[in-house]
């Protein structure tokens with residue numbers, strides 16, 4: 001064995017017996033000795049600085065310019081005509097029936113979107129967000145998840161919910177904030193959540209779900225360390241490229257990497273954060289390049305290719321659970337065909353022609369349809385039948401949910417603390433007095449139990 005000159009750190013006062021990194025020193029307590037990673041070999045051409053273990057010395061002064069690097073390639077299996085680009089690799093990991101189900105789920109998202117967008121315009125709901133162009137990312141990635149896998153969503157992932165088993169009735173109950181809503185009508189529309197399906201409730205402040213997701217993934221890892229009989233599962237965390245500009249994104253990726261959490265980050269890069277085009281959002285190579293910076297296995301995938309998204313997600317999940325677990329970053333490329341939300345008019349900041357071009361040129365739904373038609377799985381009659389039946393289901397649930405009462409007024413005060421506090425009791429009393437004093441101002445008949453719902 002070679003003799004090694006070991007560099008020892010000076011900061012003895014930083015010692016800890018908890019086996020954790022201390023104050024950013026890169027120093028680790030191990031068996032009563034300090035170690036800053038592999039020791040320095042005499043005469044080596046690289047030095048093992050605690051902060052960069054594999055860096056070689058060089059006499060060439062070179063500033064590394066990211067513009068000189070090739071952009072990370074985009075993985076795809078199926079082209080815009082629904083043709084498999086490498087015909088030795090027909091997607092094998094699903095049955096024809098499953099593929100048809102994905103297609104129908106994508107169609108459902110798009111039909112739901114059309115109906116709910118119009119419903120908002122008619123004043124029947126306050127708000128809605130459309131997923132047009134991103135159905136393949138949501139449905140394809142969720143097709144690789146199990147019911148137990150835990151999801152954190154941003155808001156444009158209705159396809160994940162449907163693929164996981166969220167019903168149209170549950171969606172409508174949330175959108176109309178009625179008493180059947182899992183969230184008891186407390187959130188604005190599209191903020192779905194489901195304990196049954198392990199989908200955390202969507203929250204509006206951008207990127208807050210990302211560190212929460214890393215924390216949840218760490219908890220899943222701990223859970224299995226304590227009880228190895230618990231089946232392995234991952235967290236799938238979705239967000240847009242705009243949300244990746246938030247500090248939360250960076251903190252979440254770093255903690256997931258350093259704590260080796262079983263999480264797959266799925267970034268939907270749809271080219272816009274409301275009116276800010278991605279070209280104005282960042283200078284680097286998309287979001288994928290950031291994964292590399294955090295030491296995370298990363299892949300960029302064509303989000304219009306549902307097969308590629310699914311395969312990537314299956315592999316990502318496998319890798320996330322291997323060995324001591326690790327995070328994975330998937331950047332799924334797409335184009336936000338719709339306006340940002342019902343509160344936005346995107347033609348104020350982008351050309352209608354550009355949008356029409358994308359709609360015509362490439363779309364995850366028509367791409368899969370073309371593939372299914374080539375395989376003899378689908379035709380015009382089946383398309384008409386499926387569209388008519390989905391539309392009927394959506395409209396039935398729509399009118400049913402619209403008629404269901406809103407939650408009882410008291411639900412405004414429940415679930416904050418285990419019991420309603422004396423202060424909140426006081427507020428309930430005051431609210432009751434106010435409603436009774438101004439009955440014309442407060443029509444509480446739409447709420448379950450009317451005024452009695454406060455008791």
Ligand SMILES: Cc1ncc(C[n+]2csc(CCOP(=O)(O)OP(=O)(O)O)c2C)c(N)n1
Pocket residue numbers: 156204205206239240241242243244268270272273274336340
């Ligand atoms: C902290 C915070 N800042 C700003 C907003 C307003 N906002 C809502 S969505 C959005 C754009 C997000 O873009 P992206 O993450 O790319 O998702 P996309 O809408 O494209 O799906 C912004 C700025 C917010 N909700 N939260």
Ligand SMILES: [Mg+2]
Pocket residue numbers: 240241242268269270271272273274
């Ligand atoms: Mg975006």
